[in-house]
Amino acid sequence: MLAPRRLLTLLLQNPTSAASLFLVLFALAIAILAPFLGLPDPGQMAAKPYLPPGGEHWLGTDNFGRDVLSRVIWGTRVALLVAVGSAALSILVGVIAGSLAGYYGGWLDSVLSRTFDVFLLIPTFFLVLLIVALFGSSLTLVMIAIALTAWPRSARIMRSQVLSLKSRVYVQAALASGASSSQTIVKHIVPNGIGPIITDGTILMGLAILTEAGLSFLGLGDQNSVSWGRMIFEGQRQLRLAPWISIAPGVAMLILVASLNLLGDGINHALNPQMRSRGGAPRRRPTAAPPADESPRPVSPIIEVDNLRLTYSVGTRRIHAVDGVSFTLPRGASLGIVGESGCGKSSLGSALLQTIPNNADFTGGTVRFDGQSILRDGKPVSERGRLRIQALRWSRISTIFQSSMNALNPVTTIRKQMVAAYRLHRPKAGDAEATARVAEVFDLIGIPRHRMNAYPHQLSGGMRQRTMIALSLILEPDLVIADEPTTALDMLIQDQILAEIDKLRRRLNLTLILVSHDMGAVAETCEMVAVMYAGRIVEMAPTAVIFGNPSHPYTRALIDALPSLRGPMKTLATLPGEAFQPTETIVGCRFAPRCRHATDLCRTEAPPSVALSSGHTAECHYARAFAAEPLREHA
């Protein structure tokens, strides 16, 4: 929930929201000030009838000689009264009912939820119509009737808000420390949950205005008030003679209702800024031609990354998620990239495959795959109008994603998805050949063949993860990038999946890049480890060296902070401060603010990459000194 002032600022930044807010406020102002505007009495039949707009009567007069402008302005009063009255009433009832249903659950929730459902199934306009037809059509009754049919809308929103808030830790904590249910609802749940209902209130207001107008148009409006619907109702008979009588109130209603709806939409966007930019197709990016001097070398590393940079734009902030990463991997190697959340390890993975989000940009760097440039000076390399990476995707570079529930399309069977992937890259292959290949990889990974006809949701987490591995292997790629492949799984399954990845890599001579936050997972699966901190690889070495003789103080701190099951108990080391995201130009070493050993040199000068032993580099001014000093647990 945003503070009101911040919300207002956000609203005013968006021209549409700002305009609609202005229009709503304007309507409110003239509705309140109507009696003081010196307008002719809206009911007075003083002027000549059927006067067209202009002159003394800006919007003309109607068939009784009443001033249309005055009637439209007085109509605003009625429209807003109905809108505010019925919205307030339905929100009041809705919040109470929704809170009770969501909070107490059980039979109360069953009864109330079913009531909401019944109202969803009733065409509410006809219910309102029936009520008004039976009970008479005073403005108050119209408001009550609208509220009576609209409250379940607020109640449903409130209920789902309460359901999600109820499990929030602060609500649980309040209850656990002795707060009563009513105290918790009033203090924590309603204030935090009411935002979306207020937002929806603007839409409710629009609906109420349209409903009242519809009733009036059917001749069921309040006979004593000047409502827009009634004006159109009366004006339609004079449509040929005096169209202005019905045009003006319609335009007024359209403007007010649209403003209310747009305002609601604007508030919604301001509260959930990610909503506006979610999804979408990948943006076209400027491309580069392949370098002229590119000649295939007999033995080239499978992947060479040089000074890769990737920057996210979040609002006005620029986050350098990958801030100059370089490494080279020989064919058949396995590299673990470890780091804490936000260090850029996952961004690095997607940067290699060039599947970066739309708010990310390559800001520099070169990537060569098997000697061929696929990224050159921060631009994807394209050849004859086609990106080079496209020819490599899946057939030579594939990925294993974290098997969240939705890593595979939930509405198609696994076989269909895998067959589609195979045939995309082997257009000549038939369905039977593709299915045979699916069976082959299923055997390889140890999933019973008949499971390929299952839908993703029918598999357990471990099975789904194995399926993701099978999918990544279906085209016999050279390089597999596994991004947190076991994170969502239970310990026993995690261990098994890692063992399988390791086994397959050796068997198929794959090159593996394993991105993980888990030092242990990487330790056993990879030959090399790269430690990332704030967008850079701060240390890279063979696995045994990283864990045996870490030479960057950050790597040391990470290892010393891990509890162990084996060996003597020792107090875990702690790191002061929190990891940071590199948003601006960094002076000196990026780890210096948290480093116990930082000196003035570290705070002013960026450390060089120090080569220590074969394949071991560390970005620290004092790397050599640390390398000479073994880890204390082995001392």
Add this chain to the structure above:
Amino acid sequence: MTKPLIELSGLRMVYESSHSFMSMFTGRSGPGVTAVDGISLTVRSGETTAIVGESGSGKTTTGRIATLQERPTAGTVRFDGEDVTDLSGAALKRFRRQVQMIFQNPYEALDPRLTIGQSVGEPLRLHHLGSPGERRAKVLKILAEVELRPAEAYADRYPADLSGGQLQRAAIARALILEPKAVIADEPVSMLDVSVRSGVMNLMRALQSRMGMSYLYITHDLAVARYMANRIAVMYLGAIVEEGPTEQLIAASGHPYTRLLISAVPEHHQGARRRRVTLSGDALSETGIPAGCRFHTRCPMAQPVCRSVEPSRVSLGAGHEAACHFATDVARNGLTVAA
């Protein structure tokens, strides 16, 4: 040995399947889900007992019952010698002063609309303790204790301004401000980054030695449990399959499941490649608890007897027990896959 503080005995928790519309008319409801299936556990005063288990093992539910956030279907909760299972009203409120909770997700730990000081001071306000001035002083003192310094500055900030580690420290402060006798901590560090995690764990240990409360520490990570706890209880599908003093349980586990859990923890020391045990069967059963030994569907050494007879707890000495027909064997020889 110190005296028992929390005693859980014979706890069962069965969740009714959701209230469907039809059940309103037919009065029938589907079979329930058994989350906790006969648990007995003792937390001793001033000690830390850890519950280790995978997701779905019932460890969180056990914690929620111990704090009386949920009432068990069967069994009793005793606190400080007194049966508190059915407490309500003022007595329940008194109980809540004694037993506090720390939760997993620090980002949702504090009401986003309240300042850190207001949130941390809320328990004092709820229990009408002290004047506003005294409460403020207490809040500042406890914030300093959890190393949120300068406390004055932190007290007036909002949760959105704090990092995950700082939020969890604030949540710990809120749990400790009433000086409870017991704190139930449900995965308090699993959502934090490694470099921040150890700081919170060390803080919890330091506060315990200073203030003397007991912890019931719930985690999926055996290494974390070893670091934090005097005793460990391993849960699988709603039951405690092994329980014992930390070092003994890890060094000489008597249940194959514990052995598997230990073997699944990767070793990050140089060169130490461990022997992996291949596990039969898939993830936890979602439909129900198997007959016989609840672990037999995945156990690499399951025998015919395991499929039919539910094992009772076998004592392995010095308060170390395992619910396996072959516990003594496993404790002595480790996992031996039967020919």
Add this chain to the structure above:
Amino acid sequence: MRLRRYFIHRLLQVLPVALIIIVINFLLIHLAPGDVSILLAGEDADPAYMAAVRERYGLDKSFFDQLIAYLGQILQGDLGISYRTREPVFDVLMERVPATLLLAGTSLVIAAVLGTWIGTAIARRPGSLADTVVATFSISLFSIPVFWLGLMLILFFAVQLRWLPSSGMISIGGPRDGFARIMDIVWHMILPVAALSTVWLGQYIRLARTSVAEVLSESYVTTARSIGFSEPYVLFHHGLRNALLPIVTVLGLELGLLLTGAVLTETVFSWPGLGRLIYEAILARDTPIIMGAFIVMSFTVMLASLATDIAYAALDPRVSL
């Protein structure tokens, strides 16, 4: 087999709702000011007819008996007698249903297809200028009072330009059968369909845009892109296919809203459907027709939602039947 069981199950869930709707109707009649028998029989009914109505609904018995009698009547399809025409309400209503279905159905198909197409197209570029413009435009569309839009269309196309007929479904003295008659009806449909589908179009653009954009941020879309599938394949095979689920749901849920629009449009264009009938009934204070229309509308929406649920279940393998 599975589908049939599911259907029966859902039908059983819907029945209580039907019951509640009838009870609401009953309560409203009894809570309304004035004599129930006058409401049911009409103000100027002759005493013999009044007595017949009293007998029929058991109006001299207890409240509960009356409810049972009323339920019995309705479940037999007896919605009373219109006191304007003295015909059974059910027959009068059924006579008008085809015209409403024709108008509402055509408009719905146009709005849903066009709206989904525009929404899907725009979902590829969330946050772009085109997206913002279309979003604002679609919100404005469903803020238009439909009856007013109808009037404006009449004013412009029928009164000013004289291109299209302003009211009715057929020309008086026009062709009676064959293709010419169909063309005559189509000719009359253009304006009311334009008014209705314009207002509904906004809903579908918005819905499709949100749903498709949501789906495009799912991880299986990332998977598909990494595999190398082309953007149109991703958009239609993954995006639209999955986004259809929420679109279908809302299609079912908002039917009540759609019928409202149809009624108001029919009134403007004198379209001989249910809406026009309701309008006439209101003018004549023919309460049995209004109540009967409410029940019929409610049942229509209910059945439509049932159909949507089943469509949903057929589209989504995750829904267990």
